[in-house]
Amino acid sequence: MKAIVTTRPEPHRVVDRDGNAEPYRHQLSIDDHVALAAARDVADEVTAVGIGGEPARGCVRTALERGADSGLHVEYDPIEDAAGDKYATVLARVVARESPDLVVVGQSSSFVGSxxxxxxxxxxxxxTATRMTQLGASNLDADVVVEQDELAVQRKLAIGRQEAVAVEPPAVFGVDAGYTDPDRAPLSTVIDGQQADIETVALSDVAPGESRFSMSVGAATVEDVTPNERWGRGRPPRTGTVEERIYRMLGRGTEDGTSAGERIDASPEEAAEQVVAYLQRNGLL
Known part of the structure; x- marks a missing residue:
């Protein structure tokens, strides 16, 4: 069985005994450490996937040092953290490319989370089974009938309540942080991981429709802008409903509170250029 596991960075900070704090460093999230342990419990081959810049690549290296069999880095230069749906889109493209049986995701990472x-x-x-706390029929707290090609999963429902289900791969598992407390890897595994090669592919090769701009902000729109009434220095609007007056005070829309907009049907880069040109034509930039 082959599994893909996410390797996402999150900031860590170390404080020594004297109270001196080191600068924040991005390291593999604790939840993806747990996800890697879960993947290794059931899979014969585990591929660690990082999406982003150098911090993501560093997390792939950490996963290799923790026992992942191979590493894949989808490389691009992020503007800021990726939007959750964009990250998932790229990860799904990687899954289609690699054809694993399982995708294992740390459930509660602070970066594009659950x-x-x-x-x-x-x-x-x-x-998809989320909030997974146990994997494998022998580890479950309850009995569940499992067919030959299925996996037994225990997952949280609410405080004090869990359920046991059978899931047939291919499947996606969101692993709860309480699944296990990951052990340190043997020194031989760490050395092998440090020496292992990481396959690097460009974002445009995996998801041709995405860019460093779209990964963070998505599609762009342009709205007509009207000058603000001088409500800060003079009298605010006195007529119309509360919503209509707020619209006029913010300089958006018309007297009836509506707002006209135009959606740009273009790539994010072209859309940004059109937005800048629009603002320049109207003396707003």
Whole structure:
């Protein structure tokens, strides 16, 4: 069985005994450490996937040092953190490229968090089990009938309530942080991981429709802008409903509170150029 596991960075900070704090450093998130442990419990081959810049590549290296069999870095220069649905889109493209049996995601990472597993499952039309706390029939607290090609999963429902289900791969698992406390890898595994090659592919090769701009902000729109009434220095609007007066005070829309807009049907880069040109023509830039 082959599994893909996410490797996402999150900021870590070390404080020594004297109270001196080191600068923040991006390291593999604790939740993806747990996801890697879960993937290794059931898969014969585990591929660690990082999406982003150098911090993401560093997380792939950490996963290799922790026992992942191979590493893949989807490289681009991020403007800021990726939007959750964009990250999931690229991850789903990687899954389609690699054809694994499982996708294992740390459930509660601070970076594009728990929605990732659900988004990826929707993109792939695969069954998805989130908030997973146990994996494998022998580890479950309850009995569940499992067919030959299925995996037994225990997952949280609410405080004090869990359920046991059988899931047939290919599937997506969102792993709860309480699944396990990951052990340190043997020194031989760490050395092998440090020496392993990481496959690097460009974002445009995996998801041709995405860019460093779209990964963060998505589609762009332009709205007509009207000058603000001098409500800060003079009298605010006295007529119309509260919503209509707010619209006019913010300089958006018309007397009836509506707002006209235009959606730009172009790539993010072309859309940005059109927005700048529009603002320059109207003396707003």
């Amino acid at each position: 929605e990732i597993a659900t988004f990826v499952g929707e993109h792939l039309d695969w069954p």
